[in-house]
Amino acid sequence: MQRKWTHIALCWIVAGAAALLHCDDPQPDFGSPPGRPPDLAVPAPRPDLSERSDAAVAVATPPQPVPAKAALFVRSSRCGECHEKFRIEWSGSSHARANRTPAYRKVVDTASPVLRQLCQSCHLPSQAFGQPDEEPNRPSEGVSCDGCHTIKQVQVTAAQATVSFDPSSGSKYGPIVGASGHYFHDMAYSVLHTKSELCASCHHRMEFQLGAEKRAIPVVLSYSDWQKFGKGKQCQDCHMPSRGTEEVARGSKPRPNVPSHAFGGALAWGKLIRLELAANAKPGEIAVEIQHNAGHSLPSGYVDRRLLLRVEFFAANGSKLSTEERSYGMVLADAAGQPAPFFQAVRIKEDRRLIPGKVHTESIKLPAAPAQVGVPAPVAVPGAAKVTLSLIAAGTAPELRATYGEPSLVVIKTSSYPLPFRIGGSK
Ligand code: HEC
Ligand code: HEC
Ligand code: HEC
Numbered sequence: 001m002q003r004k005w006t007h008i009a010l011c012w013i014v015a016g017a018a019a020l021l022h023c024d025d026p027q028p029d030f031g032s033p034p035g036r037p038p039d040l041a042v043p044a045p046r047p048d049l050s051e052r053s054d055a056a057v058a059v060a061t062p063p064q065p066v067p068a069k070a071a072l073f074v075r076s077s078r079c080g081e082c083h084e085k086f087r088i089e090w091s092g093s094s095h096a097r098a099n100r101t102p103a104y105r106k107v108v109d110t111a112s113p114v115l116r117q118l119c120q121s122c123h124l125p126s127q128a129f130g131q132p133d134e135e136p137n138r139p140s141e142g143v144s145c146d147g148c149h150t151i152k153q154v155q156v157t158a159a160q161a162t163v164s165f166d167p168s169s170g171s172k173y174g175p176i177v178g179a180s181g182h183y184f185h186d187m188a189y190s191v192l193h194t195k196s197e198l199c200a201s202c203h204h205r206m207e208f209q210l211g212a213e214k215r216a217i218p219v220v221l222s223y224s225d226w227q228k229f230g231k232g233k234q235c236q237d238c239h240m241p242s243r244g245t246e247e248v249a250r251g252s253k254p255r256p257n258v259p260s261h262a263f264g265g266a267l268a269w270g271k272l273i274r275l276e277l278a279a280n281a282k283p284g285e286i287a288v289e290i291q292h293n294a295g296h297s298l299p300s301g302y303v304d305r306r307l308l309l310r311v312e313f314f315a316a317n318g319s320k321l322s323t324e325e326r327s328y329g330m331v332l333a334d335a336a337g338q339p340a341p342f343f344q345a346v347r348i349k350e351d352r353r354l355i356p357g358k359v360h361t362e363s364i365k366l367p368a369a370p371a372q373v374g375v376p377a378p379v380a381v382p383g384a385a386k387v388t389l390s391l392i393a394a395g396t397a398p399e400l401r402a403t404y405g406e407p408s409l410v411v412i413k414t415s416s417y418p419l420p421f422r423i424g425g426s427k
C-alpha cells in the first residue's frame with residue numbers, strides 16, 4: 001500500500017512541476033475554446049477524454065480497493081484560491097450547510113451508527129472515504145466542491161442512485177470541453193454534470209436500508225418526481241442559471257454561461273409560483289389559488305419537508321383577527337398511524353403535494369367569531385380589512401417537532417388583499 005501511494009505522490013509532483021512551469025507564463029492559457037457545448041440538452045460526443053484525462057486517471061488511480069484514509073476530499077477553501085466566486089456562492093448555499101443545520105444535527109447527534117451512516121451518505125459524502133466528520137478548527141463541509149466534482153459515475157434505478165466518487169485521481173469532473181489540467185488538478189470532461197442524473201446522486205431515494213432491513217419509504221423525491229414533470233429541463237437549467245460570461249478560474253479566459261453555484265432554494269424561485277385570491281369563493285369563505293411551474297411537485301425534496309400556506313386576517317385597525325394554515329407534503333406514518341420521520345415510518349399516509357401546472361384551490365373560512373379577539377359580535381369591519389397570504393417553505397414538518405425541533409421557515413411569497421366583507425358575514 002505504502003509503495004503505491006508514494007508512486008501517486010510522485011505523479012503529482014511530476015504533474016505539478018510541469019504545470020508550475022506553465023504557470024510562470026505571464027499570460028497563462030488554461031485551456032482553449034470551444035468551451036461548453038451550445039445546447040446542453042443534447043449530449044455532446046465525449047471529446048478526447050480517453051486521450052488525456054483517462055490516461056491521467058490510469059496513472060493516479062491505485063488498484064481497488066481504494067484505501068479509505070488516503071482519498072480525502074480537498075477542502076473547498078483550497079478550490080476558492082482559484083475559483084473564488086464559486087466558493088463564495090457555494091458557502092451561502094444549503095449544500096455548504098448540509099451537515100450543520102440544527103434539524104439535521106438534532107437527529108444525527110443521537111442516531112445509531114447505522115442511521116448516521118445513512119444520513120451522511122448524502123449530507124457528508126466525504127464520510128464514505130473515512131474522512132472525519134469534524135476536526136479541530138475544521139468544521140465539516142457537507143456537500144463540498146469535491147462532493148460533486150469527484151463524481152465519476154451515477155447509476156439510476158427506479159428506487160435510487162448509486163454513485164462512484166473518484167477523489168483519488170485528482171481529476172475534477174466538470175462540463176468544460178477541453179480544459180487543460182494544471183498543477184493543482186487535472187480535468188475530466190463529464191457530460192453527466194449537465195444532467196439531472198448527477199443531482200439524483202443525493203436527490204433520489206425511494207427506499208432505504210438500515211442494516212439488513214429495507215423499507216419502501218421515500219427519503220428524497222426530487223428526481224422521481226422530475227421524471228414525471230421535468231419536461232426535458234434538467235435540474236441545472238433551473239437551479240444553476242447562468243451568471244454570464246466570466247473567467248472560471250483566476251486568470252483563465254472568460255467562458256460563456258458560467259453556472260451559478262448559489263443553489264437558490266426557496267427564495268430565488270418564488271417567482272415561478274402564483275399565489276392569489278380567487279373570485280369565486282362560497283359565502284363566508286375566501287378561495288386561494290396556488291399554481292407553480294417547478295420541474296417537480298412542491299415540496300419534492302426531502303420527504304419530511306413541507307410547504308405551508310398561511311392565511312392571516314386583519315381588522316382595519318391592523319390587529320390580527322385569525323390565522324389559518326394548510327400544509328403540503330408527503331405525510332408518513334409509524335405502525336401506530338402517527339406522523340413519523342422517514343426512518344421511523346412504515347407507510348405513506350397521505351400525499352398532499354402540489355403538482356406543477358395544476359391550479360390548487362383552498363377554501364378558507366372567514367373569521368367567524370370576533371369574540372375570539374375580545375370584540376363584541378357582530379362587528380362590521382370597514383372596507384380596509386385585509387387578508388395576507390403567505391407561502392412558507394418549512395425545512396421540516398411542524399408536526400415532527402419532537403424529531404427535528406422547531407422547523408426553519410422561509411417565506412417564499414406573500415401578498416395582501418383588501419377585503420370588503422363583514423367579519424362573520426359574507427361579501
Ligand atoms: C451540488 C453539486 C455541486 C457543488 C457542491 C459544486 N459544484 Fe461546481 N458544478 C456543478 C455542476 C452540476 C456544474 C455544471 C453545471 C452546468 O453545466 O450546467 C458545475 C460547474 C463547475 C465549474 C465549471 C464552470 C463552467 O463554466 O462550466 C467549476 C469551475 C466549478 N463547478 C467549481 C466548483 C467549486 C470551486 C465548488 C466549491 C466551491 C463547486 N463547484 C461546488 C455542481 C456542483
Ligand atoms: C491553482 C488554481 C486552481 C485550483 C486551486 C483549483 N482549480 Fe479548478 N480549475 C482551474 C483552472 C485554471 C480551470 C480551467 C478553467 C478554464 O479552462 O476556463 C479549472 C477548472 C475546474 C473545473 C472544470 C473542469 C471541467 O472539465 O469542466 C472544475 C469542476 C474545477 N476546476 C473544480 C475545482 C475544485 C473542486 C477544486 C478544489 C478541490 C479546484 N478546482 C481547485 C484552476 C484551479
Ligand atoms: C452529494 C450529495 C448531493 C448532490 C450530488 C447534490 N445535492 Fe443538492 N442537496 C444535498 C443535500 C444533503 C441538501 C440539503 C442540505 C441541508 O441540510 O439543508 C441539498 C440541498 C439542495 C437544494 C436546496 C434546497 C433548499 O430549499 O434549500 C437545492 C436547490 C439542491 N440541493 C439542488 C441540487 C442540484 C440541482 C444538484 C445537481 C446539480 C444537487 N443538488 C446535487 C445533497 C446533494
Ligand code: HEC
Binds near residue numbers: 222223226268296
Ligand atoms: C423548471 C424548473 C425546475 C426544474 C427543472 C427543477 N426544479 Fe427544483 N425547484 C424549482 C422551483 C420553482 C422550486 C421551488 C422553490 C421554492 O420553494 O420556492 C424548486 C425547489 C426545489 C428544491 C427545494 C425543496 C422543495 O421541493 O421545495 C429542491 C431540493 C429541488 N428543487 C431540487 C431539484 C432537483 C434535484 C431537480 C432535478 C431532478 C430539480 N429541482 C428540477 C424549479 C425547478
Ligand code: HEC
Binds near residue numbers: 104115121
Ligand atoms: C438519499 C440522500 C439523503 C439521505 C439518505 C438523507 N438525506 Fe436529508 N436531505 C437530502 C437532500 C437532497 C435534502 C435537500 C432537499 C430538500 O431540502 O428538500 C435533505 C434535507 C434534509 C433536511 C432539511 C434541511 C435541513 O437540513 O434542515 C433535514 C433535516 C435532513 N435532510 C435530515 C436527514 C437525516 C436526519 C437523515 C438520516 C436519518 C437524512 N436527512 C438522510 C438527502 C438525504
